[in-house]
Amino acid sequence: MDYKVIDGLKYTRQHEWARQENGTAVVGLSDYAQHKLGEIVFVELPDVGAEVEAGKSAAVIESVKAVADLYAPLDGKVTEVNEALLDQPEVINQDPYGEGWVFKVEIKDASQLEALMDKPAYEEFIIKEEEEE
Amino acid sequence: MRKAKALLFEMGRPGRQGYSLPSNDVPEKSLEELLPKKMLRQEPLELPELSEVEVIRHYTELSTRNFGVDTGFYPLGSCTMKYNPKVNEDVAALPGFALMHPCQPEETVQGALELYYNMEQHLKELTGMDRFTMQPSAGAHGELTGLMVIQAYHRNRGDHDRNKVLIPVTAHGTNPATVTMAGYEVIQIPADERGNVDLEALKEVVDETTSALMLTNPSTLGLFEEEIVEMAKVVHDAGALLYYDGANLNAIMGYARPGDMGFDVVHLNIHKTLSTPHGGGGPGSGPVGVKERLIPYLPVPLVDKKEDRFYFDYDLPDSIGKVQSFYGNFGVVVKAYNYVCMMGGAGLKQVSTDAVLNSNYLASLLQKTYFIPYDRIRKHEFVVSAKPEKKKGAGAGDIAKALLDRGFHPPTVYFPLIVDEALMTEPNDTESKETLDDYARAMEEIARDIEEDAEKVAAGPYHTVGGRLDEVRAARSPVLRWQKE
Known part of the structure; x- marks a missing residue:
């Protein structure tokens, strides 16, 4: 596997990750996604307090190659956003699973999180996606 | 090739000028008499001071750096950069x-x-x-x-x-x-x-x-x-x-x-x-x-x-x-x-015929070296996927730069998103077979270069005015105008 996939996180088919943390889910972009996008130059964050909906666009990531939506992995209210990304969007490239987190959302329905892919399933998903192209 | 030149502001020398006005034959009135004070400039406007020939050479030189349909092949996909009759x-x-x-x-x-x-x-x-x-x-x-x-x-x-x-x-x-x-x-x-x-x-x-x-x-x-x-x-x-x-x-x-x-x-x-x-x-x-x-x-x-x-x-x-x-x-x-x-109607139909023919001809040449997904008869454009080249170390963006070195405008890169490492190529109806052959040869050369030394291709272009521009810095902290030091 050329891309880092971390144990203990949940992954979406649109290549977001979510990590449970005291009743909220921290959301970010997977290492695979940041590789595909290339160098990220701009991030548009949701408003704190905004309601996001699973599968709907919650943030916008712009790289030198493309502009991509970041889809919310689950429903809920945004409790915090990573404002450091506004000045240093490249942190997503450097540390997608750590300092490069994008926003936190209150967990309404934990089963939504449970339904996402775990590490082995996501790894398999990436391999399949790579083959298809 | 010529490298980037100084700006007019950097070239100017105090007192140099590009004009001389005839002597005034009407009574002179001061600006203070003519305009309200609040509209008057407090400090003189700082414009570069240059001779006429310096200005002409500067802009003429800049104009030679333009790349357009009138200077070369421009297969920018979906943009239809065809020749426009004068x-x-x-x-x-x-x-x-x-x-x-x-x-x-x-x-x-x-x-x-x-x-x-x-x-x-x-x-x-x-x-x-x-x-x-x-x-x-x-x-x-x-x-x-x-x-x-x-x-x-x-x-x-x-x-x-x-x-x-x-x-x-x-x-x-x-x-x-x-x-x-x-x-x-x-x-x-x-x-x-x-x-x-x-x-x-x-x-x-x-x-x-x-x-x-x-x-x-x-x-x-x-x-x-x-x-x-x-x-x-x-x-x-x-x-x-x-x-x-x-x-x-x-x-x-x-x-x-x-x-x-x-x-x-x-x-x-x-x-x-x-x-x-x-x-x-x-x-x-x-x-x-x-x-x-x-x-x-x-x-x-x-x-x-x-x-x-x-x-x-x-x-x-x-x-x-x-x-x-x-x-x-x-x-x-x-x-x-x-x-x-x-x-006329028949002529416009011929335009489409030629656009489609050129596209399929060029695609058939490139297919010998490159991967073109969706193997069907194409219309006016086709999309090459440089994914195999990317794995070797030089992707669509690098191929685009290598084309610049060979005097061609690159195709549209990284779009459509459905094709990884996309090079969306539209040759248009106005290009000759020779031009398409030249372009295909250039693309073959680039593929060979990637095979031999992908790193070198990924660091190009080498013969353009600016070399490899820093796209990330350009997007994150653009310098949009000259500022006095």
Whole structure:
């Protein structure tokens, strides 16, 4: 596997990750996604307090190659956003699973999180996606 | 090749000047007497001080750095960078056109109105639509106008719940932006394994909240939507409308018409399809055509004819209003009109024949070295995937830079998003076999270079004015103007 996939996180088919943390889910972009996008130059964050909906666009990531939506992995209210990304969007490239987190959302329905892919399933998903192209 | 030069501000020397005025023969009055004090500059304006020849050399040198259709092959996919005949310019520069004022009374601009009227008849024939407005300034503006017309149509029928527009992944890049701008939600439709819109997926999402399907046909993959008639039926059965993005009309002129396929609204990029300069070379023009039932919503005024007199028709109570001050980019319409008259129907059909032939010929050459997904007969463009090259260390962007080194404008890179490491290539109808052969040879060379030393290719270009520009820094902290130290 050329891309880092971390144990203990949940992954979406649109290549977001979510990590449970005291009743909220921290959301970010997977290492695979940041590789595909290339160098990220701009991030548009949701408003704190905004309601996001699973599968709907919650943030916008712009790289030198493309502009991509970041889809919310689950429903809920945004409790915090990573404002450091506004000045240093490249942190997503450097540390997608750590300092490069994008926003936190209150967990309404934990089963939504449970339904996402775990590490082995996501790894398999990436391999399949790579083959298809 | 010449490297970047100093700016005029850096070249200037105090006291040097490029002009000398004759001596003043009227009594002099000071500025303080003529202008209120608050409007007077406190410090002298700092302009560079240069001689005339320095200024001329500077700008002439800069002008030689332009790359355009007139200097070389420009296969920028979906942009239709074909040659624009110079006679278009001559005609648009005729004093009767060029010196007209938009506020002149109707009876003094009968010729201009006749040209709009005639152009509308030609566009109707070309597309199978019932009426056109010439107001929109370019393609994306046409898209917005078209969606506003669709919105007005639904609203006028009391149909207020249609808040979604469907867009295939292979659509022209501006479509999602237009949809958002018009206040709609974008719903993306995937492609099937042949590169067509996935009909089953379309059937699943289309419903009573769908306002329209926006389609580019042929798509940005250069593929004709094989199921278009069935798609139109699915969309219409749900009460939604079909929008045609005319970006790629140059592939099917004289062969197929969006109006016959079931489209309700089209916009044309006449600055592309009908050969007027565009990009850095001039403004665009994006006429919008509609079927009968949508005519009442078109922008005012339309140009009409009563007996022998042409006039502006403002009598459309349900119109979405004006979308542009005055009447559109008239000069561009003059050029396109000239092109249409010059080519004639058979000529325009030949344009599409040649565009498609050139595209398939070039694709067949490149296929020997590169991977081109969706192995079908293509229309006017095709998309190479440089994914195998990327794995070796140099991707689509690097191939584009290597093309610059060889004197070619690169294809559109990284679009459409459905193809990884995309190089969307549109050779156009105006290129010779020799040019296409040269380009294919350059691409083969680049593939060989990647095989031998991908790292070197990834660090290019080597022979351009600026070398490899730092795109990340340019995007993150752009320097937009010179500032005094």
